Structures are given as C-alpha cells and as structure tokens.
Amino acid sequence: MASGSPSFPTWLSGRALPLLVMAAGLALSLGLWQREHAEAQARLRLGFDASLREASLRVEQRMAAHELLLQGVQGFLHAHGLQDPQGLRLYVDSLPLGADFAGLQGLGLAEWRAAPGRAPMIQLEPGVRRNLAALGVDLMVDPLIRPALELARDSGRMALSDRFDLQGIKLGKQVGFLALLPVYAPKLAPQSVEERRAALRAWVVAPVAMPELMASLYGELAPGLRLELFSGTEPRAAQRLFASERRSEGGALMQGQEYLVLGGQTWTLLLQADGAFAPAQGLQDARQVLAAGVLASLLLSLLSWALGSSRERAHVLAQDMTAALRRSEQRWAFALEGAGDGIWDWEIPSQKLSTSPRWKSIMNLPDASAEPNMSQVLASIHGDDRMRVQAEFQHCLDGLVPAVALEYRIADGQGGWRWVLVRGTVVERDAQQRPLRMLGTLSDIQARRESEERVRFMASHDPLTELANRAHFQERMNYSLANARRYHETLGLILLDLDRFKPINDQFGHAVGDQLLQTVAKRLKNAVRETDTVGRIGGDEFVVLLTGPVTRDSAQVVADKIFNQLAMPMEIAGVHLELTCSLGLAIYPEDGQDELSLTKAADDAMYRNKRAGRAWMGNGELRGP
Numbered sequence: 001m002a003s004g005s006p007s008f009p010t011w012l013s014g015r016a017l018p019l020l021v022m023a024a025g026l027a028l029s030l031g032l033w034q035r036e037h038a039e040a041q042a043r044l045r046l047g048f049d050a051s052l053r054e055a056s057l058r059v060e061q062r063m064a065a066h067e068l069l070l071q072g073v074q075g076f077l078h079a080h081g082l083q084d085p086q087g088l089r090l091y092v093d094s095l096p097l098g099a100d101f102a103g104l105q106g107l108g109l110a111e112w113r114a115a116p117g118r119a120p121m122i123q124l125e126p127g128v129r130r131n132l133a134a135l136g137v138d139l140m141v142d143p144l145i146r147p148a149l150e151l152a153r154d155s156g157r158m159a160l161s162d163r164f165d166l167q168g169i170k171l172g173k174q175v176g177f178l179a180l181l182p183v184y185a186p187k188l189a190p191q192s193v194e195e196r197r198a199a200l201r202a203w204v205v206a207p208v209a210m211p212e213l214m215a216s217l218y219g220e221l222a223p224g225l226r227l228e229l230f231s232g233t234e235p236r237a238a239q240r241l242f243a244s245e246r247r248s249e250g251g252a253l254m255q256g257q258e259y260l261v262l263g264g265q266t267w268t269l270l271l272q273a274d275g276a277f278a279p280a281q282g283l284q285d286a287r288q289v290l291a292a293g294v295l296a297s298l299l300l301s302l303l304s305w306a307l308g309s310s311r312e313r314a315h316v317l318a319q320d321m322t323a324a325l326r327r328s329e330q331r332w333a334f335a336l337e338g339a340g341d342g343i344w345d346w347e348i349p350s351q352k353l354s355t356s357p358r359w360k361s362i363m364n365l366p367d368a369s370a371e372p373n374m375s376q377v378l379a380s381i382h383g384d385d386r387m388r389v390q391a392e393f394q395h396c397l398d399g400l401v402p403a404v405a406l407e408y409r410i411a412d413g414q415g416g417w418r419w420v421l422v423r424g425t426v427v428e429r430d431a432q433q434r435p436l437r438m439l440g441t442l443s444d445i446q447a448r449r450e451s452e453e454r455v456r457f458m459a460s461h462d463p464l465t466e467l468a469n470r471a472h473f474q475e476r477m478n479y480s481l482a483n484a485r486r487y488h489e490t491l492g493l494i495l496l497d498l499d500r501f502k503p504i505n506d507q508f509g510h511a512v513g514d515q516l517l518q519t520v521a522k523r524l525k526n527a528v529r530e531t532d533t534v535g536r537i538g539g540d541e542f543v544v545l546l547t548g549p550v551t552r553d554s555a556q557v558v559a560d561k562i563f564n565q566l567a568m569p570m571e572i573a574g575v576h577l578e579l580t581c582s583l584g585l586a587i588y589p590e591d592g593q594d595e596l597s598l599t600k601a602a603d604d605a606m607y608r609n610k611r612a613g614r615a616w617m618g619n620g621e622l623r624g625p
Contacts, residue, residue, distance in 0.1 A: 018302070018304045018305035021304045022298065022300075024297075025293065025294075025296060025297025025298075025301065026293070026294065028293065029292075029294055030293070048256065048271070049256065051222055052257075052258060055258075055269060055271060056260060056269055057459075059267070062100075063160075063263070065100060065470070065538065066179050066206060066208070067181075069107070070158055070206055071181065071603070072095070072603070073091070077109070078183070078184075081186065082109065082201060088123060089125050089127065092125040092126065096501075096538070096539040096540060098539060102212050102213055103176070103213030105130075105171055105207040106124045106125055106126060108121055108122075108123050108124030108125060108204075108207075109121070109122055109124075109202050110139050110149075110202060110203045111202045119140040120135075120136050120138050121205065122135065124207075133170040134169050134171055134207075139205070142164070142169075144164040145178055147162070148160060148265075149180060149203060151264045152180040153203075158181045159180050159181075159263045160180070160262055160263030160264060160265045161178040161265075162177070162265065163175055163231040164177070166207060169207065172209075174210070174212075175209075175211065176209045177207075177208055177265075178205060178208070179208060180203045180205060180206075181204040182200055183203065184200060184201060185199040185201055211242060214229065214244075223276050224273050225271060225272070226243075226252075226272045227242070227244045227272075228240060228242065228270040229270070230268040231268075232267075233259060234268070235257065235268050235270050252272040253273050255270065255272040257270045341443040342355065342358040342362050342363075342441060342443075343355070343358070343359060344442060345439055348435050348438060349436060351374055353374060355372075359442050362418075362444045363377075364411070381409070382408065382411075384409075388408070393424075396424070396425065396426060397426065397435045403425040404422070404423065404440070405422070406422050407420070407445065407449075408422070419445050420444055420445060422443075423440050424441070425440065464514055464517060464536075466521070467524075467525075467534050468533055468535035469535065470537045473533060473535030473537065473545070476545060477493075478595060480533075480547055481594065481595060481598075489549055489550075490551065490588055490589070491546060491547060491550055491587070491588040492555035492586070492588075493545060493546070493587075493588070494544040494555070494558070494559055494562065494583055494585050494602065495599070495602040495606045496543075496544075496562065496584070497540050497541045497542070498566075498580075499582060501540040504579065508573075511573065512572055512573050515573060516570065516572055517540070519570055520566060521536065521542075523562075524542060524565070527561045527565045528544055528558060528562075532544060532547060556585065559583050562583065566579065566581045567580055582606050583605075584601075584602040584606025585605055586605060
C-alpha cells in the first residue's frame with residue numbers, strides 16, 4: 001500500500017462516524033416526530049370530543065326549552081279549558097318566541113274525539129294563512145304521528161313524532177316533526193295509563209321545521225366540521241333530519257356519534273372533521289418537526305465528516321466532539337420540543353442550575369441576574385404544590401419514571417400566582433446509576449389554564465348573565481332535592497319573569513335589553529344568599545333555588561326582596577326604565593315531591609300571579625300589590 005493512502009481503520013472511522021451521527025439524528029428526529037404527532041392527535045381528539053358533546057347538549061337544551069313551552073300552553077288550557085281560542089291566541093302572542101325557538105311553526109291544539117278515534121287540529125297559532133291550512137287535519141291517520149300521540153297520551157309527558165314532510169299536514173314542504181303534550185280533564189291528575197286514556201281531552205301540538213331549528217343552533221359550526229342528524233340509531237340517508245352544507249375535504253379525519261333520546265325518539269348525531277379542523281384548533285403539522293430534525297441531522301453529519309476527514313486532528317478531537325455532539329443533540333431535542341419555552345440544565349452533584357433568558361422571564365427574573373439555586377426555585381412554588389413537585393422530581397432522579405411533566409403554580413411577582421408546565425429527564429448517570437445531570441423545559445400555561453376554566457364555566461352558565469343555565473340548574477336542583485329527602489329538609493323554588501320586557505326590548509333595541517337582563521341578574525344575586533342558586537331558563541325567565549332549612553315565611557321574605565330589588569328604577573344607556581316581575585313560589589315537600597311537580601307548582605303560582613295583576617304570589621296566596 002502506498003505511504004500516502006489512509007489505513008483501512010482510519011478510512012472506516014472517517015466514513016462510519018458521519019453515518020452514525022446521521023442515523024442517531026434521524027432516529028431522534030423520528031422519535032420526536034412520533035411523539036409530537038401522537039400529542040397532536042390526542043389534542044385534536046379532545047377538541048373534537050368537546051365539539052361533539054357541545055353539539056349534543058345544544059339539541060337537548062333546545063328540546064327542553066320546547067317542552068317547557070308546551071307545558072306553559074298545557075297549564076293555560078288546564079286553567080281556561082279548551083273553549084277559549086281567543087285566550088289561547090293572546091297567550092301565544094305574548095310568548096317570547098324569538099331566536100331561541102327557531103323552527104317552531106306555531107303552537108296549537110288537536111282535540112281528541114274518542115268515538116271516531118280522531119284527533120283533528122282545531123287551532124294553530126299564530127293564525128297566518130299557512131297555519132290556517134292545517135286546521136281540520138286528522139293527526140291520528142298519519143302512521144308517523146299516531147305513535148307519538150299515543151305515547152304522549154299514555155305517559156303524560158312530551159313525545160316527538162318520527163321525521164316526516166310537514167307538507168303532510170299542509171305546513172309547507174320541509175322535513176320536521178311534531179312535539180306533543182297531552183291535555184287531560186281539568187282538576188284530574190291521572191296516575192295510570194287507563195286513567196290517562198279516560199281523562200284525555202286534547203294534545204298541545206308544536207310543528208317544528210328541522211332545517212330552521214338546526215341552522216339556529218349550528219350557524220357558527222367550527223371550521224372543518226360537518227354535522228348530520230338522523231332519526232333512529234342508524235345514520236341512513238332516508239332518515240336524515242339535517243346535514244350541514246359543508247362537505248369533507250379529502251375525506252374525514254375522524255368522526256363520532258352521539259345518541260339522543262328525546263320524547264320517545266332516538267336521534268343519532270354524527271359529527272365529522274376534515275383537514276381544516278386541525279389548523280382551526282391551533283395545531284401545527286408535526287411534519288415540520290421531522291423536517292427540522294432531518295435537516296439538523298444532515299448538518300451534524302456533515303460537520304462530523306469534516307472533522308473526521310482531518311486525520312491529524314481526528315484522534316485528538318474524537319472524545320471532545322463525541323461529548324459535545326451528545327450534549328448538542330440533547331439540548332437541541334429539548335429546545336425543539338419546547339420551542340419558545342425556557343430551557344434549564346441542572347448539574348445535580350454541584351447543584352448548579354443553568355437557564356435560558358426565556359426561563360428567567362417566566363420565573364420573573366431579570367435577564368442579567370445570576371443563576372438561581374434550587375432552594376430559590378422551590379421557594380417560588382405555591383405551598384399546595386411544592387411537596388408534589390419535589391416528590392415527582394425525586395421519582396425521576398431515583399429512576400422510577402423516565403421523565404417528569406408537571407403543572408404547578410409559581411409566584412408572579414405581583415402578589416398572585418401563575419401556572420407553568422415543567423418537563424425534564426435525567427440525561428447522565430454514573431456507573432452506580434446515580435443522577436449527574438438533568439435537562440428540561442419550562443412553559444407558561446397561564447393563558448391555557450384560564451381558557452380551560454372559562455370553558456368549564458361557560459358550559460354550565462348563561463353567557464349573557466353568567467347565571468346558571470338550565471342544565472346546571474337542574475343538576476343543582478336534583479342534588480338539593482336528594483339531600484333534602486335524605487336529611488328531611490325543606491327547599492324553596494321561585495320562578496319569575498319580567499313584565500313588559502318584550503316591549504322594552506323592541507323599543508330600545510337588543511343592546512339595552514341585554515344590559516337590562518345583566519342588571520336583573522346582578523340584583524337577583526344580591527337578593528339571595530351565597531348558598532342559593534340563581535339561574536336563567538329563558539329569554540326573560542329566571543329561577544331561584546333556596547336551600548334549607550326554608551320555611552314559607554322565610555322564602556316569602558326572599559321573594560319580597562327580589563320583587564322590591566327589581567322594581568327599583570334602572571338607568572341603562574341613558575334610558576330610564578322601570579319594570580316589575582311576576583313570581584311564583586313553591587316549597588318542598590309541601591307543594592311538590594320532585595323536580596317536575598315542584599316546578600309546576602311554582603309555575604302555576606306565577607301564572608295565577610299574572611292573572612291577579614302582577615302582584616307576586618306564594619302557593620296561590622296573593623301578597624301585596
């Protein structure tokens with residue numbers, strides 16, 4: 001072999017080192033990409049599942065609102081009988097049937113004529129030309145409506161018909177359904193199926209157009225989502241109730257479905273997400289991580305080849321370059337994973353901590369300040385979190401877990417606390433497996449935590465007034481009723497709505513109306529105890545749950561306070577307003593044993609109150625003008 005040619009071992013090491021660096025870099029890049037991809041998919045699934053739950057909840061809440069609307073008409077008919085069409089017309093005209101009841105074609109009455117077994121429509125309000133065409137239509141002859149009529153009759157609760165074309169009852173060509181609620185003979189409370197059939201007089205009927213109803217609920221569906229609603233448990237085209245206009249681009253990335261049981265009908269809600277959903281959720285393509293890793297691996301491989309090609313310096317620099325390369329790859333991996341976050345490097349035997357400027361910024365330390373010690377870091381952690389953080393770090397140092405990832409609070413320098421996320425792993429141990437060095441990142445997640453808390457709050461509260469919404473109030477009421485039954489306590493329920501709110505809203509605009517509702521909400525909360533619950537269940541309808549021990553006298557004191565608070569003049573947007581409210585009070589267990597009976601007792605008292613001239617009423621007894 002010529003003296004100028006390199007030896008075989010030298011040639012092999014000069015080619016092998018760059019290849020090993022490239023292989024290690026690519027393997028690390030692939031691992032980081034797989035991890036980032038898995039986390040992105042998990043976050044995407046969480047966002048999709050939240051959208052699916054929200055879509056289901058909207059439908060259930062809207063159907064609950066329709067049921068309350070039908071119960072109101074039922075209560076009117078029990079009080080006035082079936083022979084007062086003018087009174088029913090005025091009652092329906094007074095209802096706030098705005099955007100909350102989109103799709104509702106009217107409220108009417110189908111009379112039960114037992115001898116021929118017919119159920120003709122005898123009234124449908126408002127009495128526009130389209131609705132007049134439906135009068136006289138026998139609902140019993142339609143095979144899609146008859147089962148719902150019979151279910152409502154036998155159960156005493158609201159029932160929904162199967163999907164059908166409303167043209168069948170002369171209400172225009174559009175897909176919809178009927179919501180039905182039975183009306184029994186006055187002063188009767190039938191308990192069995194036989195008693196209900198004998199006492200049946202009519203049905204409250206509410207035709208609903210599905211496209212209008214769903215358009216009002218999902219007009220602002222998140223980008224990348226397509227929603228479909230089917231009648232039954234199988235998503236078949238023939239049973240489709242509604243489909244959003246958006247079509248999936250390039251096929252669905254994920255899909256999910258929920259089954260809704262409403263008024264004896266089972267609906268299937270199908271939600272699909274396409275490629276536009278991930279960017280709308282703020283998620284980036286994990287392939288960027290892989291591309292950056294490949295590029296960095298290539299550069300490192302070229303650098304190692306350049307260094308290894310120098311035979312004179314190769315042996316001297318080999319060990320130094322290997323250690324430097326290892327540290328460079330480790331720091332690069334954590335920097336890539338926590339891009340935009342603080343980086344820290346802890347030498348455990350000396351307790352020396354090295355941090356990046358971003359880490360100091362998150363920890364409220366000046367950039368030019370000296371590196372803190374671990375005692376200072378621990379002192380900045382919230383007392384409720386400190387022991388948990390120390391325990392998790394100790395588990396990682398002991399080798400019980402490969403890495404640590406913790407969310408905890410630190411002092412924000414202004415007397416408050418800020419949420420952060422720390423991640424780290426031991427990257428170097430000695431021969432006895434004692435930890436020598438630990439690397440990690442620190443992320444500021446305060447905005448994310450606040451956003452999550454706001455989402456949780458808005459899921460259970462009315463967005464305008466920040467009072468409990470219908471679902472949350474029902475949950476609180478069911479819990480309080482169960483607690484009252486167990487400990488033999490009493491509860492109070494107050495229903496109220498605002499008098500003349502609709503004329504005020506129409507005259508001065510929705511902005512003034514919204515501010516008026518917010519002012520009413522504040523006064524209601526100021527009039528009750530912190531242990532009581534105030535909720536908004538309709539446009540201008542509110543409800544108050546008084547927890548025990550409650551007596552009728554103490555509940556009436558609270559109702560008097562509410563009445564007087566709301567009667568005080570208001571100055572809103574330069575407009576001087578005065579209004580009153582109508583209230584109804586019911587006491588558990590005296591006026592009702594469960595949610596339905598207690599709510600009905602309070603609702604009946606409120607409507608007796610209205611008829612008495614807007615003086616509030618408790619258990620049917622008039623109390624003051």
